[in-house]
Amino acid sequence: MSVLRVVVTRSGGFAGLTATTEVDDPDEAERITEAVHRAAGSPAGNRRDDFVYEFTIVTTTETEHVELTGAQVPAEVRARLR
Amino acid sequence: MHCTLVPPYILQALARHQDPVVRDAAIATLGYDKTFAVSRLIGDRDIRAAVVTGRAPRLHRLIHDAQHEEDLPGALVRSEGEAPSTDVAVNEAYDGLGDTWKLYEDVFQRNSIDDAGMDLSGTVHFSQQYDNAYWDGQQMVFGDGDGVLFNRFTISVDVIGHELTHGVTGATADLAYKNQSGALNESISDVFGSLVKQYALGQSAEEADWLIGAGLLAEDVHGVALRSMKAPGTAYDDDRLGGKDPQPAHIRDYLRTTSDNGGVHTNSGIPNHAFYLAAVGLGGNAWEQAGHVWYDALTGGELQPTATFPQFAQLTVATADRLYGAAAKKAVAEAWTGVGIVTS
Structure with a gap:
């Protein structure tokens, strides 16, 4: 099983806007997937007006959805949607 | 055993005295600090507030600079009473927190976020090109915006009032940040954020612009603000923001989504518009009757x-009736009917 692509969607924040990007490069998609899985165990925080991130991770065998708060997502992943 | 030369019934009478100095001294002498005994005894809400807070209204602002990093709170750059900074974001945060504190103290007799004189802490220059502001449970955090779509988030006083109000909601009804309760949480922040601006400008409900985030959108973005309480769905229309302002003004257009905790920043348009209709229906300044009805509903313990x-909606209608009588009840009920929510 290897990661083919990751779709990153950011919603919420004070402005309540939604933005999406797709990472098709398998190496980068793999790095993001690893970062997302690590971040899933970190504190979600109790922020109001935080961003909400949804990751759709498509592998050779399955499609996985992971939702994280802005407090959880590492800066290098957030930068994909700046 | 509490001994005093002045009989308790005289102290209890003095605890109801109009002069706060006499009142506070009597309450302190009664030895009831941090208890509700006095308020139960006398049944006076003002006395209860004085007992709970145990001190005079306290405004203490602390403005920090994250210097484009993400460590909070960052470097302390302006404390209460210090001279203005050369940094406009620092001064906007300081002044905006002051305006917000003033609305809560002057109009609702609320002594800061926790009603006990809590420090008001804000951090500016958070992260880089950060298009957001948030409340982290302890303090407010403001980004500088990206400069292309968004200006700095301190630019609009209602944004500052919005974030501080998240603290007030957290200290009171603590509305769950998901689906309808989450949209109510957001709406409460927009309502009091807008009231901060209206009170500071001395504008009546008819005069106010009812915009949230006026000035926040960069110069060439097609829009006037992020949200409009007067006309939800009309604040902006720009492809770079994903198209048109998606806020509904009526329950039939409620957005069902899993994004943004169930569309909390979108569906807030419905209760936002109900507040606008109530304020205009009740007339005068929105922070007077309409503001008191919403504040009492939020903090009264029933929500x-x-x-x-x-x-x-039902709670605000009952509150309007209790505080201001049948005509106010009718105006608030009609406001909710205007967004498709029928009350009894």
Whole structure:
């Protein structure tokens, strides 16, 4: 099983806007997937007006959805949607 | 055993005295600090407030600079009473927190976020090109914006009032940040954020612009603000923001989504518009009758964390009746009918 692509969607924040990007490069998609899985165990925080991130991770065998708060997502992943 | 030369019934009478100095001294002498005994004894809400807070209204602002990093709170750059900074974001945060504190103290007799004189802490220059502001449970955090779509988030005083109000909601009804209760949480922040601006400018409900985030959108973005309480769905229309302002003004257009905790920043348009209609219907300044009805509903202890729109609507109608009588009840009920929510 290897990661083919990751779709990153950011919603919420004070402005309540939604933005999406797709990472098709398998190496980068793999790095993001690893970062997302690590971040899933970190504190979600109790922020109001935080961003909400949804990751759709498509592998050779399955499609996985992971939702994280802005407090959880590492800066290098957030930068994909700046 | 509490001994005093002045009989308790005289102290109890003095505890109701109009002069706060006499009142506070009597309460302190009664030895009831941090208890509700006096308020139960006398049944006076003002005395209860004085007992709970145990001190005079306290404004203490602390403005920090994250210097484009993400460590909070960052370097302390302006404390209460210090001279203005050369940094406009620092001064906007300081002044905006002051305006917000003033609305809560002057109009609702609320002594800061926790009603006990809590420090008001804000951090500016958070992260890089950060298009957001948030409340982290302890303090407010403001980004500089990206400069292309968004200006700095301190630019609009209602944004500052919005964030501080998240603290007030957290200290009171603590509305769950998901689906309808989450949209009510957001709406409460927009309502009091707008009231901060209206009170500071001395504008009546008819005169106010009812915009949230006016000035926040960069110069060439097609839009006037992020949200409009007067006309939800009309604040902007720009492809770079994903198209048109998606806020509904009526329950039939409620957005069902899993994004943004169930569309909390979108569906807030419905209760936002109900507040606008109530304020205009009641007339005068929105922070007077309409503001007091919403504030009492939020802080009165009856609002459940999982409240729905109809439950909140019903509570505001009952509150309007209790505080101001039948005509006010009718005006608030009609406001909710205007967004498709029928109350009894």
